[in-house]
Amino acid sequence: MPNQTTTQENPAAGVTPAAPWRIHAVSVLPDYRLAVTFRDGSCGVIDCSSVQTTDRPGIFGPLADPEFFHAVRIELGVLTWPNGADLDPAWIHENISTEKTWSVPF
Incomplete structure (x- = not known):
């Protein structure tokens, strides 16, 4: 599969997540x-x-x-996948604010 780049805005109509x-x-x-951009x-x-x-990916296995x-x-300012897996944006923001690259510890 070729590398694709997609940019997504918050798709929830009428909802603007204001937290930085x-x-x-x-x-x-x-x-x-x-x-990501916050x-x-x-x-x-x-x-x-x-x-x-x-060896223990849990919900992140797919x-x-x-x-x-x-x-x-x-979705509402959170990275999500079709199976319900998501990454906490506050956790990401905290780690990226000190280092511009952050490795998720699955």
């Missing part, structure tokens, strides 16, 4: 990475590549499939 740590845009990058304008890269090697990983969406 809410995610405003996401782009899928190669190698299981996501570029409501406060800060941005960084989330490295999700460890989902491919973890993310190891590249097609499924590319199905990431923003």
